[in-house]
Amino acid sequence: MLLNIVVIVPIFAALLPLIPAQTEPCTTPEGFQAACTPVMNCPPILGILNNAPRPLPQNIVTYLQRLQCFHSTGVPAVCCRRPSVGNTPTAPVTPSAPVTPVPISPASDVNTVSNDIPTGPTDVSRHPNIGLLPTTTCGPLLGDRVAFGEKTALFEYPWMALIRYEVADGFAYKCGASLITDRYVLTAAHCIARLRSGISVYSVVLGEYDVRYDTDCQTVGDETVCSPPVQEILQEAILPHPSYNTPRFANDIGLIRLRDAADMSRENIKAVCLPYAPKLQSMNLRRLVATGWGTTENNTRSDELLKVNLPVVDNARCQRAFPTLKWSPNQFCAGGENNVDTCKGDSGGPLVYPANILGQRYVQFGIVSAGLSSCGVSNGTPAVYVRVGNYMKWILDTMRP
Numbered sequence: 001m002l003l004n005i006v007v008i009v010p011i012f013a014a015l016l017p018l019i020p021a022q023t024e025p026c027t028t029p030e031g032f033q034a035a036c037t038p039v040m041n042c043p044p045i046l047g048i049l050n051n052a053p054r055p056l057p058q059n060i061v062t063y064l065q066r067l068q069c070f071h072s073t074g075v076p077a078v079c080c081r082r083p084s085v086g087n088t089p090t091a092p093v094t095p096s097a098p099v100t101p102v103p104i105s106p107a108s109d110v111n112t113v114s115n116d117i118p119t120g121p122t123d124v125s126r127h128p129n130i131g132l133l134p135t136t137t138c139g140p141l142l143g144d145r146v147a148f149g150e151k152t153a154l155f156e157y158p159w160m161a162l163i164r165y166e167v168a169d170g171f172a173y174k175c176g177a178s179l180i181t182d183r184y185v186l187t188a189a190h191c192i193a194r195l196r197s198g199i200s201v202y203s204v205v206l207g208e209y210d211v212r213y214d215t216d217c218q219t220v221g222d223e224t225v226c227s228p229p230v231q232e233i234l235q236e237a238i239l240p241h242p243s244y245n246t247p248r249f250a251n252d253i254g255l256i257r258l259r260d261a262a263d264m265s266r267e268n269i270k271a272v273c274l275p276y277a278p279k280l281q282s283m284n285l286r287r288l289v290a291t292g293w294g295t296t297e298n299n300t301r302s303d304e305l306l307k308v309n310l311p312v313v314d315n316a317r318c319q320r321a322f323p324t325l326k327w328s329p330n331q332f333c334a335g336g337e338n339n340v341d342t343c344k345g346d347s348g349g350p351l352v353y354p355a356n357i358l359g360q361r362y363v364q365f366g367i368v369s370a371g372l373s374s375c376g377v378s379n380g381t382p383a384v385y386v387r388v389g390n391y392m393k394w395i396l397d398t399m400r401p
Contacts, residue, residue: 026079029066029237034081036069042080044242060194063238117243117251118330121281122393129396130276132181134264139273139361141354152305154209154218154227157291157362159272160305161185162211163256163348164232165195166202174199176292176349178364179206179271182261184399186274187348188367188386189244189254201238204256206231207268210304211293228266234259239398241391247326252369253386255398272350273363274388274395280355280363281389287311288334288353288366294346310334310351313382321381330390332366336382351385364388 026036039045045067064078071077124130142156161177163185175191185204192201207230209216217226240254262269275281291307311334318333319325334351351366366385 024069024071026069028079028081029063034079036071036077037080038071038073038075038077042078045078045080117246117328118390118394120329121275121278121389123278124276124392124396125278127276127393127396129399132396132399132401133274133276134181134271135273135276136358137264138180138271139352139354139357139363140270141360141362152209152291152307154216154225155267157305157307157352158207158268158270159350159362159364160208160291161187162205162208162293163187163191163201164203164205166200168198171202173205173211173293175347176294176368177204177256178350179262179264179269180274180364180395181271181399182264183258183401185256185258186350186364186367186388186395187254187256188369189240189252190369191348192238192254192256193240193244201235201256203232203234204258206233206262207266208305209268212303227268231263231266231269233262241394247328249325249370249384250328250330251386251391253367253388253391253394255395257399272352273355273357273361274392275355275363275365276392276396277357280357281392283353283355283365285312285353285365288351290334290346290349290351290366290368292346292349292368294349311336318382318384322384325384330387331369331384332387333382333384334366 024036026034028034045064067078067080069077069079138159140158142153159179161179162173163175163177165172165174175187177185177187177191180186195201207228209227214229215226217224219225235256236259237257238254239257241251243251244254245251262271264270275283288310289307290310291305293302293305313333313336315327315333319327321333321336346368349368350364351368352362352364354360355363357363365388367388368383369386370384
């Protein structure tokens, strides 16, 4: 059994010779063509085994069980999708240096072995999975409501999602995400990859506005409008980018596949648009809108969904702010103005801006990734975000119907 060796392999991996690299065709649980490979010849799985906490978290155990396959040599084997084309879960690093950006998440220290790193935006308009994106109904605008550090309105950002974690004493929200199809949410890899022992991704909550109430209502003038109930959906698959943290803090992007389809007929549950077309990927953006339930300037978590308008910062300024960050063109910086910022609990949430896709629609250009631990009260220091346009091919390669 695979699970009988996963505890042994990390300890003795350096002492064991490689098994002859014989492989046989197989299909991963996500539906990708791969090769049934001896465990010792599969670098992504060795990366997980060498770095996972002990005892192994249940989500990793389940994932490894699903990857098991029969190999003709009789040695323990897994359905291995290599880093250059794969999407095997790997793990994040949380550094301690005070001038280093830190992922705001429930993750812990580890390195990865993958080198599947994007080199820039890719035209995916003819990708075979482009039809999975709801490009004609995504990103609806509810008026012109872009503002600084304000509460949002009901239905204003209906793609916002909360990731619900199972923790030692129950459940907790620790990261945000965005709904991109009825079966997938987009988030930061550090929100889902190798979480601290005792923490696991349980579900995704859609259609939320104020976490204190079962029914959210707002009064405008003499009219009171109430939102439909939230929809909580269990996670089916956790899919962080295989090259997360290679180099440090890079490729901080991941997907969660939902066990059931999101009900996008509800007014409070809609998908956001993604920058799939070259004209969207090449937009010169000066400001972006971030949304989340993260920590406020009073150091308390917001119960209501908040938004903030952030200026995009040039790369040179970002490098000066974070000298230990090995800069990647797949990242960008924003914020550091008027003490408005994304903060703890906002990780994984989207940065959006209206663009012309069959009319004006919100497009997600960024993902909240990392920043100073003193976010919101920084002295003009921006935060680091993932450039979504550069990952469109990976997103579409990873999704399935």
